[in-house]
Amino acid sequence: MTESNSNALRQERLKKLASLQQQGHSPYPTKFERSHGAQQLQTDFENHTETEQFQELAAVTVCGRITALRRMGGASFLDLRDGSGRIQLYAEKDTLSEQNYELLMEHLDIGDFLGVSGQLFRTKRGELSIDIKNFQFLSKSLLPLPEKWHGLKDTEVRYRQRYLDLISNEETREAFRTRSRIVTAMRTFLDGESFLEVETPVLQPIYGGAAAKPFVTHHNKLDTDLYLRISDELYLKRLIVGGLERVYEIGRDFRNEGLSTKHNPEFTMMECYQAYADYEDMMRLTENMIAFIAQEALGTMEIEFQGHKIDLTPPWPRKTLRDAILEETGIDFLKHPTTETLIQAIKDARLKVTTQKTWGKWVDELLSVYVEPKLISPTFLTDYPVELSPFAKKHDGSDTLTERFEVFAAGFELGNAYSELNDPLDQRERFETEAKIENQGNGEINPLDEDFLTALEHGMPPTGGLGIGIDRLVILLTDRPSIRDVILFPTLRPVKANIQNKDSA
């Protein structure tokens, strides 16, 4: 059996580890107290440029991962990175003593965690540095880091071993910091609008609230199958029934479908529901919220997405779905109320489409192929067909259209909202209609949820509801091409064989 190179590199480090221990140094101590973060030092001493300015300062103590090492005989420079930033360390025989200098240099590898204390100074080239007086190994690394200049590019390794991506690529670190700021800003906004944050079940006896296939799991003691939720909708509405007038939830939904640059089987959704509001109110809420988030998380409402300049300043344009499809395809779906005439119109217009099974799916196809990709600037499309909107209230006097909108930006759907259907009898009919369509071989429907209907029968006030896909919002605001770039550990096919086998003799 050939000893692999990675194993050879590892053996080299294991030797250093053993040698450290032999000399009475623990390579994995429990705790370390620091006086400063790296970025704090850079900021606090920005204006200290003269050597004398540092002389009265006490020693500073920092800790972090060593990311670069420049050895020059009796003195060496080290880059130390912590969670906040980078600081240069200077190790010198004269300060450390020859013995300690050798101890450090003989055992240190790039990737190790180190705690140091020493005197701040500026080098000839003007870089703030710490002249090390004392040091302690905080964690010895056994495997080498990716290359320092090109970083880690292999997409598969970046996703499977995200920690390496985070260590290597600043853009990755920044994208996830921005994601966190986005979610925080969203909470700040909703809290400011008096919404109550709640948590509802992920494990549900009946799934619903969206058109999607669920994941199924099993509870042993109850001996019953449960579904991972595909949306939060039906539980949040129960809370509206219960008198919580404004609620929201930010949580994971699960849809048992394909993966793409815009789809991950588990994804994060924000849903909010507001009593006595309608979909017009939710439109205003949406544009104000996302503009606020952009301002908080990015400091601007003017963003760039894959080369397109996008202005998020409200108000955003509104357009009916009918007009949008009419403009792009010349087809007025309201004039073709049956599947047959709609298909004929699509044929006459010689549109490139994929065959669909129902009238609503055909409308949806026209939307996704001809309209959606063109909606780069944020746009509300309103008034969707009933068939596509089983939980939305019908327009007054219309049997065809609902008070619903979807909001689009960057060529994809960001969110979805309705004036919520609160007529329990109508809701029951919608479930039953869906079941009939399912019998025609549709595929994804909301199974009838008797418990939810009971809640509606107790009375739900007029309510506006909104769902925003957080991952997609982050895609938009961080200018990333793929949802995998904004989910720390995106779903990948599991590896069957071991990637590495490190336990060979």
Next chain:
RNA sequence: GGGUCGUUAGCUCAGUGGUAGAGCACCUGGCUUUUAACCAGGGUGUCAUAGGUUCGAUCCCUAUACGACCCA
């Protein structure tokens, strides 16, 4: 599910039907203000996996695995 592309050293990548290359990393030596440090020396590899064609395959063919992108 279909198509295209990719998989070579720890990382980033070249390359060829005749026993494998660079830079970084690593190892040895030198160097007390460097910062992609530098100088001298060292290549550390199941060329994704399994078959096939061939005197000979990392390269050509087939299948498989994983990934990326496009289509469904």
